[in-house]
Amino acid sequence: xxxxxxxxxxxxxxxxxxxxxxxxxxxxxxxxxxxxxxxxxxxxxxxxxxxxxxxxxxxxxxxxxxxxxxxxxxxxxxxxxxxxxxxxxxxxxxxxxxxxxxxxxxxxxxxxxxxxxxxxxxxxxxxxxxxxxxxxxxxxxxxxxxxxxxxxxxxxxxxxxxxxxxxxxxxxxxxxxxxxxxxxxxxxxxxxxxxxxxxxxxxxxxxxxxxxxxxxxxxxxxxxxxxxxxxxxxxxxxxxxxxxxxxxxxxxxxxxxxxxxxxxxxxxxxxxxxxxxxxxxxxxxxxxxxxxxxxxxxxxxxxxxxxxxxxxxxxxxxxxxxxxxxxxxxxx
Amino acid sequence: xxxxxxxxxxxxxxxxxxxxxxxxxxxxxxxxxxxxxxxxxxxxxxxxxxxxxxxxxxxxxxxxxxxxxxxxxxxxxxxxxxxxxxxxxxxxxxxxxxxxxxxxxxxxxxxxxxxxxxxxxxxxxxxxxxxxxxxxxxxxxxxxxxxxxxxxxxxxxxxxxxxxxxxxxxxxxxxxxxxxxxxxxxxxxxxxxxxxxxxxxxxxxxxxxxxxxxxxxxxxxxxxxxxxxxxxxxxxxxxxxxxxxxxxxxxxxxxxxxx
Numbered sequence: 001x002x003x004x005x006x007x008x009x010x011x012x013x014x015x016x017x018x019x020x021x022x023x024x025x026x027x028x029x030x031x032x033x034x035x036x037x038x039x040x041x042x043x044x045x046x047x048x049x050x051x052x053x054x055x056x057x058x059x060x061x062x063x064x065x066x067x068x069x070x071x072x073x074x075x076x077x078x079x080x081x082x083x084x085x086x087x088x089x090x091x092x093x094x095x096x097x098x099x100x101x102x103x104x105x106x107x108x109x110x111x112x113x114x115x116x117x118x119x120x121x122x123x124x125x126x127x128x129x130x131x132x133x134x135x136x137x138x139x140x141x142x143x144x145x146x147x148x149x150x151x152x153x154x155x156x157x158x159x160x161x162x163x164x165x166x167x168x169x170x171x172x173x174x175x176x177x178x179x180x181x182x183x184x185x186x187x188x189x190x191x192x193x194x195x196x197x198x199x200x201x202x203x204x205x206x207x208x209x210x211x212x213x214x215x216x217x218x219x220x221x222x223x224x225x226x227x228x229x230x231x232x233x234x235x236x237x238x239x240x241x242x243x244x245x246x247x248x249x250x251x252x253x254x255x256x257x258x259x260x261x262x263x264x265x266x267x268x269x270x271x272x273x274x275x276x277x278x279x280x281x282x283x284x285x286x287x288x289x290x291x292x293x294x295x296x297x298x299x300x301x302x303x304x305x306x307x308x309x310x311x312x313x314x315x316x317x318x319x320x321x322x323x324x325x326x327x328x329x330x331x332x
Numbered sequence: 333x334x335x336x337x338x339x340x341x342x343x344x345x346x347x348x349x350x351x352x353x354x355x356x357x358x359x360x361x362x363x364x365x366x367x368x369x370x371x372x373x374x375x376x377x378x379x380x381x382x383x384x385x386x387x388x389x390x391x392x393x394x395x396x397x398x399x400x401x402x403x404x405x406x407x408x409x410x411x412x413x414x415x416x417x418x419x420x421x422x423x424x425x426x427x428x429x430x431x432x433x434x435x436x437x438x439x440x441x442x443x444x445x446x447x448x449x450x451x452x453x454x455x456x457x458x459x460x461x462x463x464x465x466x467x468x469x470x471x472x473x474x475x476x477x478x479x480x481x482x483x484x485x486x487x488x489x490x491x492x493x494x495x496x497x498x499x500x501x502x503x504x505x506x507x508x509x510x511x512x513x514x515x516x517x518x519x520x521x522x523x524x525x526x527x528x529x530x531x532x533x534x535x536x537x538x539x540x541x542x543x544x545x546x547x548x549x550x551x552x553x554x555x556x557x558x559x560x561x562x563x564x565x566x567x568x569x570x571x572x573x574x575x576x577x578x579x580x581x582x583x584x585x586x587x588x589x590x591x
Contacts, residue, residue: 193463199447204440208451211426270443
């Protein structure tokens, strides 16, 4: 029996779950471009969209990988605030920039480790562990800030993250970091044995463990990676803002989950791609910006993100069910 | 090396070849005060397919979980090739050539056939400390060969396992075990939830095991399946082996009389 076009479409969808999000991205871009009379894709506006993307994008990449591994992290928004707060306070205490960044990232890694350790040791849903950590870490951030957002020194050499680069200064340097991290993360997921283990652990934990995958350590790794990427995103944002506000990243955890889901990542684990997480993050940025550019009341932003998240999950699970019910493979 | 020291080695090797591939001696297991296995001894010869039957709670699953390294026995010993072994994890069992296929699929549905075949045992092109780039060309090539070996022919090694039928998925699992030189394949109710046609296909795979030099233990509720695919029937009840005969020397009638 020959494969019909419909079957091929479903097969492509199953193998590349981020495509639906990417298609939506193109459509929305076209709509916003038309509605804003060409202002949406102007260099000035693109600079705004792409300048903020790395910060949220890094968090989305981490959350996406952790979700592929079958776990959640709701504490990323708080880690996004604590890591740069720690980095800033160490800088103000006289520590040079690079060690201060390392300290921030190590603290983020510790949060990830605690998330994973508690979740795995007590066999409780990571949803709950990290919900608790969301409050704990946010509280710690406010406590160590002493209630005042400290000011970073003016002469800090943060240009390696914040300066404008590229043709016409279209991008910030942070975008290159984001690009590098994303390519590395994508390579791990598609080319390395570790990526195979992460997907197998999330896709069928029992099978992975039986086949000798160190599932516990794989999950722990993903928790730590996710927290570190969140911390890194926060550090970049604080360098851009020049001051570590204790409130940054509030609500970011849900945006990151929304981004992952819009990019085709399944809540049940085992399905998704790094590129999908990026597509999702870009979708959110574009909706945020595009609504303003189209002169729609900006308060509709959360409405749009919420509606899209629900639609994405409904669409994904419907497509997956349908794809499975059609016998895609016929015996040769 | 002198001849005097070489000859005991040679005789030890000969003994290992003659020894049964797996021998369980007086295995006991308690679960929270329940005596699940009461001194079970079972010998599996090379290239022999043994059907293990019995009601729920008879101890079949406990026995195979001990052999496959999921649980340790509380008492008794296991010999592989005549040598005493201590199997603590599924990985150790796999290293001894004992692999298990469960009724719940041992495949990851959203991963390709090639990737599924090599989960946890990926061939690496470049690696540091056991992590590295997978040799994907090798994985594709070998998975096509491994699958053809069990007489299963599929469109492409890049197809997702979730696209395959249940019987085909079990076929890939069996191909995987054979590819990794398993010598004992434990199949825990591999035909559950399968259609009649798919069940026949899986039983065909099981019957083909001796030709690949692989011994099998088929756990099943269905006596007809066991008679169709196995050389020997072993029945368990209340934690003990109560029946053990070659398929040729018994019949469903005799077996049913027994119970």
